[in-house]
Amino acid sequence: MTAQVPQNAVHLMFRVYKEVFPEVHKELNYWVERAKKIPNKELRTQAIASIEDKTFHCEGGSIYSMLAGPQWKESIRFIVAYQTISDYLDNLCDRSTSMDPIDFRMLHQSMADALTPENEIKDYYHYRDDKDDGNYLSDLVHTCQNVLKDSSDYPMVQKHTLKLGSLYTDLQVHKHVIEEERIPRLKSWFKDHQSEWPHLEWYEFSACTGSTLGIFCLVSYMLNGRMDESLAAQVERSYFPFMQGLHILLDYYIDQREDEEEGDLNFCSYYAHEEQMKHRFEYFVRQTHEEVQELPDTAFHQMIHEGLVGMYLADRKVGKLDNAKSFVKDLLKVSGRKAKFFYYNTKMYHKLKPGRPL
Structure with a gap:
């Protein structure tokens, strides 16, 4: 891969399909084979399912490898491994007989250790019966x-990756406990951060913490040798809360029908009505646009921003939602011209190959 960061959508998509995705699938194939050898049946089942069902997470996250220049393969190796931990643990918590927050926090200690090279491996399964994952x-x-x-250069980045990673872990712990405790815990957690983010609702803040994009951006810039203290701080500001929030709110938006049928927590359900939700999504779009202007490679980050909107709204599940046509039309309009490019490109991609975006 060339060191140049793509500046237009056609160049970006060419690199994605020709270079990034094949490397991602090569890494994922390795982890699938490892997962198949896990001795414990339950852990083996969840590990395999987390990769097969969520390949699109690794594909989407690995677009940031284009910021890593000559180290793009190393970036993909990190992104795929870190995202695979995230998706695996999400499966273990979602489909677990355990509702123990101590268990969930111990499992997610692995994500903090993944971001701390000097840390030793711990017994992440200490509080559960299923343990032997080979x-x-x-x-x-x-x-x-x-x-x-x-x-x-990692020491310049580490406090930012650990902060974003810690918020992600808190979310996973609070949202997976027994149902009657989830909302009180999430609201109480938000109170600790509300003074910093008074313009967010508790469910919007929760969504903002649920994305790994900021970490992938920080690590990719670092691998390219372009990192300094100022850039590390700016990446965090530009990605958290609005870019990450937009990412996860879109994810919840397309899953509304599915989550309602399965009785799963969906942050979009806490908006008073559809118009309020659309207004807040538009607010997140505008704020994200403002924040990414402060980053180097602005055109790249703007494409990621518009790509998130276009690719998520092109998901097949959107067609099953009430008032989806007007919601999609209005959000694409406020998101920019490239959002429409990614929207139609993703629609075509789905026709050629089954799957989901980012």
Whole structure:
């Protein structure tokens, strides 16, 4: 891959399909084979399912490898391993007989260790009966650690990755406990952060913490040797809360019908009505647009921003939602011209290959 960061949508999509996705699938194939060898049946089932059902998470996240220049393959190795940990743990918590927040926090300690190269591997399954994964989770952690420890620039980035990672872990713990405790815990957690983000509702803040994009952006810039203290702080500001919030709110938007049928928590359901939700989505779009102007490679980040909107709204599930046509039309309009490009490009991609975006 060339070192140049794509500046237009056609160049971006060409690189994505020709270089990034094939490398992502190569990494994922390795982890699928590892997952198949997990001795414990339940852990093996969830590990395989988390990759097969959520490949699009790794595909989408790995677009940030284009910021890593010559180290793009190392970036993909980190992104795939870290995202695979995230998706695996999400499956373990979602489909677990355990509702123990201590168990969930111990599992997610693996994500903090993945971002801390000097940390030793721990017994992440300490509080659950299913334990023997044949070192699957620890090998994922080691893979992330090995990428980060080879960079002398990582100390400049680490406090930002750990902050974003810690918020992500808090969300996962609070939203997976027994149903009657979830909302009180999430609201109480938001009170600790509300003074910093008074313009957000508790459910919007929760959504903002649920994305890994900021971490992928920080690590990719670092691998390219372009990182300094100022850029690290700016990436965090530009991605959290609005870019990450837009990402996860869109994810919840397309899952509304599915989550309602399965009785799962969906942050979009807490908006008073459809018009309020559309207004707030438009607010997130505008704020994200403002924030990414402060980053280098502005055109790239703007494409990611518009791509999120276009690709999510092109998902097949959107067609099953009430008032989807007007919602899609209005959000595409406020998101910019490239959002429509990604919208129609993704529609075509779905016709050629089954799957989901980002």
